[in-house]
Amino acid sequence: MKKSYLLSIIVVFALVLSACGASNNGNKVNSSNKNELKPSSKEVTISFIHWRGEDVAVLDGIVAKFESEYPNIKVETQVFPSDQYQATAQAKLVDGSVGDVFTSFPGAQFEAIAKAGLFTDLTGEAFVSNFTPGLIEAGQKDDVQYALPYQLVYNMPIYNVKLFEQYNVEVPKDWDSFLAAMETFKQAGITPIAFPGADIGPGQMMNTMVMNNATDEDIFVKLEAGEAKLTDEWWVKTLSQFKELNDKGYLQKDAVGTKTDAANALFIQEKAAILGTGSFQLAGNKAGNPELVQGLLAPITVSENEVVFEGIHTTTFMLAVNSKSKHPEEAKLFLEYLSRADIAAEYANGTGQNVTVEGVQYTSDELKAVSEWTTKKTRFQPRFTISNAEVQKAITSSIQSVIGGTDPQKAAQDAQAIVDQQIGN
Secondary structure (H helix, E strand, C coil): CHHHHHHHHHHHHHHHHHHHHHHHHHHHHHCCCCCCCCCCCCCEEEEEEECCHHHHHHHHHHHHHHHHHCCCEEEEEEECCHHHHHHHHHHHHCCCCCCCEEEECCCHHHHHHHHCCCECCCCCCHHHHHECHHHCHHHEECCEECCEEEEEEECCCEEEHHHHHHCCCCCCCCHHHHHHHHHHHHHCCCEEEECCCCCCHHHHHHHHHHCCCCCCCCHHHHHHCCCCCCCCHHHHHHHHHHHHHHHCCCECCCHHHCCHHHHHHHHHCCCEEEECCCHHHHHHHHHHCCCCCEEECCCCCCCHHHCCCCEEEEEEEEEEEECCCCCHHHHHHHHHHHCCHHHHHHHHHHHCCEECECCCCCCCHHHHHHHHHHHCCEEECHHHHCCCHHHHHHHHHHHHHHHCCCCHHHHHHHHHHHHHHHHCC
16 A cells, blocks of 8 residues: 555656656747747837838738737837848847837848847747748758848849830840840830839849859859859959940930939830849839739740740848847747748739748739749849849949949959959959
């Protein structure tokens, strides 16, 4: 009887220990589950900063639904122009008062923020599994998931489908046919390419212009390692082709001085056949002119039998939690909410942006227009493989220089001199 009683005590004690162990282990493993995130019982306000001004109305609606589900959490949103965001976001994050949740560009900005230690490690968070694994690699460094790319963007010029049909112009398959198409529009009194050369144009259009001139996807990594130079044939050719487009009148007058809004207006008013930016502007264009029929077109800078890549994609608008945040649990809850398939679908269809979240159903005309590109041979945006912001600036500035009249070889030499300074050559 004593032995039986003692055995019972031992068994109960073991079960208690086992339960405690399972509970502790469960908390450790599942701490990132949305039900395990522990928001404050008091009212908390978190700051969300990003650069997508055109998404404000849709995001405001999503924020309102989030606040309804979590009434103790308020979200204050600040939006900055993309060029200003790239230049100042890191400084805004430092003291944790701004940007509990923030977005990052891949490439140079991501590298700089990671180096500054301002990303929270999201590797173990359950909501990371809501994303397509192969599409969130741009937010990883040293096997740590610091940020979650939300958008799948195609960084290729947009074209006016109706104008192409009206003038019997087929989508060009090589450089000669591309030039011939541009000449057709020029002769018809239509600006062939609306190019925002004063801000985002060089950084966007360089991707498709260089993709087949330098098919090595690590070409800019090698540039920063001193294993390639901008004075090599691949970049001089790219600059020469930019110059050719301008010299033949295929870009609007004063392309270097044209900002995005002005270039957009030309395209929206159907005074330009092509807009030299990317799919991120499809929805805004359609809002400006509901009659627009748009497609994506990548300039092919080589002969048809030399084509390796058909276009460019990027995973960007990378969501992150500030490591200095005073409200990390609430910030993670907001990321978890954005990663839900129904909420991501609301964002995607409302803004005309493909997303990296799995299980999203697309309904908008703009997303259907670019769906064909998911099956084509596209390359990750070359510009975002550049980790040094000054190197990136030197490269895009060399494009502005040749459009402004500088000889391509000279522009390449000037840019390479800056690269050499940055990498210590």
